[in-house]
Amino acid sequence: MWGRFLSSRWCIPVAALVGMLLIAPATNMGLMGDDYLHRSLLIGQSANPQPGSLFGLFTFADGNLIANQSLIDSGRLVWWASDNLRIAFWRPLAELSQWLDYQLWPDSPVWMHVHNLLLYGLMILLVGRLFSELDTDKQQSGMATMLFAGNMLHVFAVAWLASRNQMLCGLLLILTLLAYHRWRSGQSPLYGYLAGLFLILGLFSAEASVQTAGYLLAYALFLEPNKPLWIRLKALLPFAVIVLAWKAMHGHLGYGSFGSPGYVDPTSNLGQFGISLVLRLPALMLAQWFGVSSVMFEQLDRATQAIYAGAAAIALLALTYAVYRVGGFKSAIARFYATGSVLALAPACAGYPFDRLTINSDIGASGLLSVMILMAWHQRQTLRGWVMGSAKNLILLIGAIHLFIFPIVKLGSSAIMKTLVVSGEAQAALAIPNADPNQTQHFLLMNLPSAEGIYYIPLVRQYHGMSNPTSMHALGPNNQAMTMTRLDDVSLRLSVPTGFRGTIARDTRLQPFKVGDTARMGDITVLVEDITADKTPKTVSFRLPDSADNAHWYFFAWKEEGLYRIQAPAIGKSVDIASYDIGKAALNALNSKKN
Numbered sequence: 001m002w003g004r005f006l007s008s009r010w011c012i013p014v015a016a017l018v019g020m021l022l023i024a025p026a027t028n029m030g031l032m033g034d035d036y037l038h039r040s041l042l043i044g045q046s047a048n049p050q051p052g053s054l055f056g057l058f059t060f061a062d063g064n065l066i067a068n069q070s071l072i073d074s075g076r077l078v079w080w081a082s083d084n085l086r087i088a089f090w091r092p093l094a095e096l097s098q099w100l101d102y103q104l105w106p107d108s109p110v111w112m113h114v115h116n117l118l119l120y121g122l123m124i125l126l127v128g129r130l131f132s133e134l135d136t137d138k139q140q141s142g143m144a145t146m147l148f149a150g151n152m153l154h155v156f157a158v159a160w161l162a163s164r165n166q167m168l169c170g171l172l173l174i175l176t177l178l179a180y181h182r183w184r185s186g187q188s189p190l191y192g193y194l195a196g197l198f199l200i201l202g203l204f205s206a207e208a209s210v211q212t213a214g215y216l217l218a219y220a221l222f223l224e225p226n227k228p229l230w231i232r233l234k235a236l237l238p239f240a241v242i243v244l245a246w247k248a249m250h251g252h253l254g255y256g257s258f259g260s261p262g263y264v265d266p267t268s269n270l271g272q273f274g275i276s277l278v279l280r281l282p283a284l285m286l287a288q289w290f291g292v293s294s295v296m297f298e299q300l301d302r303a304t305q306a307i308y309a310g311a312a313a314i315a316l317l318a319l320t321y322a323v324y325r326v327g328g329f330k331s332a333i334a335r336f337y338a339t340g341s342v343l344a345l346a347p348a349c350a351g352y353p354f355d356r357l358t359i360n361s362d363i364g365a366s367g368l369l370s371v372m373i374l375m376a377w378h379q380r381q382t383l384r385g386w387v388m389g390s391a392k393n394l395i396l397l398i399g400a401i402h403l404f405i406f407p408i409v410k411l412g413s414s415a416i417m418k419t420l421v422v423s424g425e426a427q428a429a430l431a432i433p434n435a436d437p438n439q440t441q442h443f444l445l446m447n448l449p450s451a452e453g454i455y456y457i458p459l460v461r462q463y464h465g466m467s468n469p470t471s472m473h474a475l476g477p478n479n480q481a482m483t484m485t486r487l488d489d490v491s492l493r494l495s496v497p498t499g500f501r502g503t504i505a506r507d508t509r510l511q512p513f514k515v516g517d518t519a520r521m522g523d524i525t526v527l528v529e530d531i532t533a534d535k536t537p538k539t540v541s542f543r544l545p546d547s548a549d550n551a552h553w554y555f556f557a558w559k560e561e562g563l564y565r566i567q568a569p570a571i572g573k574s575v576d577i578a579s580y581d582i583g584k585a586a587l588n589a590l591n592s593k594k595n
Contacts, residue, residue: 006142012128015142019149020121022407026159026414027113032421034162035109036459042102045462050088051253054096058089058165060455063258073522075473076455080519080537082259082506090255093205094165101161112161119167120158124149126174127363133181134223135333135367137374144370147402148362152410153287157356159417165206170360172202173212180216184224184235196238203246207347211360213243214343218364222336259511262298262352262503272509273350279305280349281342282312287355288345288365289319291401291409294353298503319398322391326383328372337367352503373399419590427582427589428453429460431563432556435469439552443472446484446494446557446566449582451477452504469554473521475542477501479558481579486569490544493529499536508535560584562592 005011031039034057040046041055048056061068061077063086071077077085097115105111127148131141157166179195182188202209216239220232247267250256257263266273283294283305292312300308328334341364348357358365376383376395383392428449435441448454451474458468476482477500485493506513512535519526523545530539544553548568555566560580569575 003139006146007138008142011142012125012132012145015128015145015149016121016124018146018407019124019154020117022150022410023117023120023155023158023414025411026155026417027110027117029113029159029417029421030109031463032160032162032424033453033456035160036456036463038098038162039102039463040459042099043106052090052092052249052255054092055099057095057098058091059255060087061085062088062254069520072520075471075521076458078451078454078474078477078500078502078505079521079526080477080500080502080505080513082511084511085259085504085506086254087257087260087263087504088255089207090250090253091165091204091206093201094168097164097168098161109161113159116158116161116164116167119164119171120154123167123170123174126171126178127366130174130178130181130363131367131370133178134336140333140367140370140374143374144367147369148366150402150407150410151359151362151366152291152406152413153355153358153362155356155410155413155417156354157359159414160356163356166208166356166359169202169206169208169211170363172198172205173209173215173360174363176202176212177215177219180219181223184219192238196242199239199242200246203243207250208357208360210243210347211344213239214346215340215364218336218340218343221339222332225332257350259507260504261507261509264350266347266350269510272507277346277349279309280353281346282309282316283353284345284348284355284358284361285316285342286312287353288358288362289398290315291406293355295355298352319394322394323368323372325388325391326372326376326379326395328368328375328395331371331375334368334371337364337371340364341368369399369402373403420586423586423590424449425460425464426592427558427562427586429457430464430466431558431589432457432461432472435467437467441469441552441554443469443554443556445472445474446476446555446577447479447482447580448474448476449479449558449585452502470552471522473524476577477505479580479582479585482577483574484555484566484569484577485574486548486571487541488571489547489549491541492544492548492568493539493541495530495539497538499532499534499538500540501536513537558585561588 038057041048041057048059050056050059053059061071063084065083068077068083068085072079101112101115128145131144135141157163176195176198179191179198183191183195199209199212202212216236220236224232251267256265256268258265258268264273264276283297286292287294297305297308323329341361344364345358345361351357372395376392380392383389432443454474458472461468476494476496480496480498482494482496487493513528513531515528515531517528525543527541528537529541532538555568556563557566557577558580559578566575
């Protein structure tokens with residue numbers, strides 16, 4: 001019965017419906033992070049003109065010294081960020097899609113989420129169509145579609161409005177592959193032109209569309225075996241030209257990344273991208289295949305990341321060996337899926353790991369897993385002995401995780417998305433007290449749950465009707481233990497044994513700090529007095545424009561019980577600020593908000 005359903009014409013639409021229903025509870029989660037920035041730009045509260053961009057939705061720092069200093073002065077960028085920080089993405093079609101939301105339903109985030117959900121349903125329908133055209137085994141293509149639809153790693157990609165570009169990119173990637181397949185299968189040459197057009201549109205939706213190249217190369221290697229290799233590669237040349245021309249224009253307009261350890265542009269820092277690839281690819285693939293989330297990977301120190309990546313690689317090699325032993329790679333379609341999936345995931349390693357980044361790579365992974373499961377199941381009686389039996393059991397275990405555990409977790413994750421957003425905002429942005437608009441007030445935040453989140457905090461508070469102070473700056477990094485010492489009437493020293501770190505902070509491997517470095521946050525001057533072994537600030541002094549005892553200076557710190565205000569210590573005295581568990585603090589903030 002199950003086999004007949006997988007082979008039936010109902011399988012793909014049912015998979016799309018199931019995939020949408022599993023994420024439907026997240027449609028009430030509202031705005032989060034980048035969404036507040038996008039809203040302010042799209043309703044005209046602020047402007048961010050960028051070359052080639054409609055609204056500048058995806059330019060967070062453009063690498064300009066003056067513009068970055070302005071961000072630091074305003075408090076939106078932490079003082080230990082790079083002067084040359086560039087995090088700028090060229091996504092005009094994604095911008096247009098989100099602009100449409102604010103034309104149709106500007107005050108209804110729910111309908112914006114429904115828009116995302118419908119795009120995801122369409123993506124599942126198209127990926128099902130792709131599987132059915134590439135694979136003559138209808139059970140395999142049907143199961144691949146169901147596996148993709150039930151994948152729990154897709155929740156954040158669909159539920160977060162700012163991630164709309166990922167679905168647009170995914171849709172156009174699939175359309176490119178469909179058109180390319182039809183062209184190379186001898187259908188109308190028009191499909192070749194359509195494939196090129198879809199690739200161009202995809203690149204204007206998100207940089208992740210370069211992942212299409214991985215699938216096209218895998219197609220040429222494994223799905224056209226009766227044609228000479230040079231003929232197969234020749235067919236890829238127009239698509240390579242499209243990607244190279246797009247990248248040249250992308251760089252010419254000033255888009256890309258620089259100065260952040262979280263984002264690594266391969267074209268400007270190939271060596272560092274190679275290191276990121278070695279570390280991040282196993283972490284993302286471990287999430288993709290075994291369900292071990294990669295979300296905290298970037299918070300680990302480099303040595304721990306290497307150990308994590310090594311352990312992940314061993315687990316992935318064991319799975320690869322199991323597939324090999326049961327004969328999974330004898331199938332050309334399986335080799336296409338495996339190669340395309342890995343090649344498509346590699347570009348995602350340019351950004352810090354997020355499970356949602358696997359969504360396009362999951363097309364190939366779902367196809368490969370379907371082949372693996374059905375092959376192991378059909379041979380379950382003959383795969384005996386320690387080696388073959390272990391290989392079969394590992395594959396069937398992974399299959400059970402994806403078929404049964406992933407959909408349940410997907411539904412559960414969707415159901416708690418609003419809770420996570422509310423707890424995060426209650427813990428940080430909304431925990432900070434209302435400012436008096438009739439008074440000059442300067443808020444200095446010692447150990448925010450996410451110091452770099454201060455980029456959004458004023459926008460979040462504004463959206464929720466709260467008043468922002470005259471200025472608001474993060475003095476110290478995320479939830480770390482630190483000591484504040486009063487040096488004189490206007491000077492404070494902050495000592496952080498673990499260093500001032502962050503994923504969007506300065507990449508000290510490219511731009512190391514040194515003792516004596518200075519920075520400026522508006523009227524506050526910063527002096528680096530001591531650094532860690534890896535050239536990160538460790539002890540820093542801040543010179544205020546007037547006495548730290550003046551009433552307009554407000555010092556805030558966090559602990560697990562929530563936000564609390566501290567007073568500047570007396571001259572020569574210190575105050576210790578303890579580290580805290582962000583998870584417990586968020587839970588406390590949520591419970592407090594409910595009460």
